[in-house]
């Protein structure tokens with residue numbers, strides 16, 4: 444950057460690269476989540492670093508109103524702040540209030556057949572939002588990503604997409620309004636998706652992906668262009684069988700915050716393609732059994748409760764590995780109480796115990812020492828066993844035909860809601876004074892932490 448004066452990026456601009464803060468110890472990117480603090484990642488700091496916005500009381504109140512009008516409740520993940528950050532969620536709620544269309548997009552990188560509880564969070568949330576708003580959902584399985592990043596063959600990655608589809612379907616998505624796709628299978632069959640990839644690839648330089656994702660000279664070229672593939676589903680024209688070629692149906696992406704870099708990039712290119720920026724809602728990470736310093740990881744079996752675990756295994760794992768905020772002896776615990784902020788079992792209850800009053804009572808009793816760690820774990824074990832048992836029963840119902848149905852690429856019945864418009868008429872109008880492509884590219888090409896004033 445040349446030496447001139449700099450200005451801080453304002454809220455209305457998306458920061459493509461995160462704003463650096465010298466005191467940041469937490470590592471959060473699509474590949475690593477690590478905090479040195481037992482309470483886990485400092486999420487308020489992360490909001491500042493990423494330049495996103497907090498899901499605050501007023502947004503929650505709007506959610507409350509919408510849910511009440513549909514005879515539903517706000518999902519505990521949202522109400523309890525486990526989805527804590529967003530970009531343009533207020534805009535999506537306004538669209539809904541005005542009776543306008545939008546759709547939901549989420550995804551998974553299928554790296555192992557056994558999914559764990561943490562993997563369910565975005566899918567359970569997206570399922571809930573689909574029901575609340577009655578909107579289409581697209582779910583991307585990035586088997587191509589896993590091929591590039593892991594020591595796996597294409598055949599294996601593709602097979603994992605089919606396997607993981609069963610777990611996703613088991614979450615209860617509406618078969619008439621949900622499209623689940625494997626990149627390895629769909630992209631080759633849909634020119635519109637591929638063309639969007641190319642449009643995105645043309646607008647992002649190597650310099651930018653280096654800055655955003657930390658790619659280096661020895662990364663294979665597949666990795667370098669991959670972000671365009673994760674960006675493409677943010678645009679409705681990538682799904683002609685659902686949206687009839689309509690280019691501007693807005694998109695809301697529920698995801699864990701580590702996926703944000705992909706969508707900072709997407710939001711940066713969207714206006715230059717005269718398309719809407721996708722909105723986002725970000726979740727916290729699901730803590731590993733050993734503590735909130737890192738998230739559950741499928742590659743460490745003792746860090747996770749798997750959806751394939753037996754009821755006995757769940758019990759054993761929680762009892763043996765779930766990091767406790769309790770005291771060393773019963774006497775001490777009774778005297779001083781436990782620490783809910785670091786207690787993994789309590790944190791899991793925050794995710795999965797629906798009853799607010801009961802959760803509050805447990806928090807009080809554990810903090811005061813009235814409730815012992817063993818008793819707390821007992822409550823959690825019961826809830827997880829029910830949840831996993833239910834999941835396994837639903838998954839067992841998913842046949843090859845059901846998978847094929849969710850993967851279909853012929854016209855969806857709900858596509859009638861999106862009648863094709865005359866060519867070009869649903870593109871965003873080019874605003875007067877919008878920078879020309881070259882200038883805009885140069886601008887973010889130079890963008891690190893600050894933008895230069897002219």
Ligand code: TRP
Pocket residue numbers: 548549550551552565583584585588673696697698699702
């Ligand atoms: N890259 C993600 C992963 O490894 C998968 C993914 C693709 C995704 N598209 C997404 C996740 C959209 C959230 C939202 O898990």
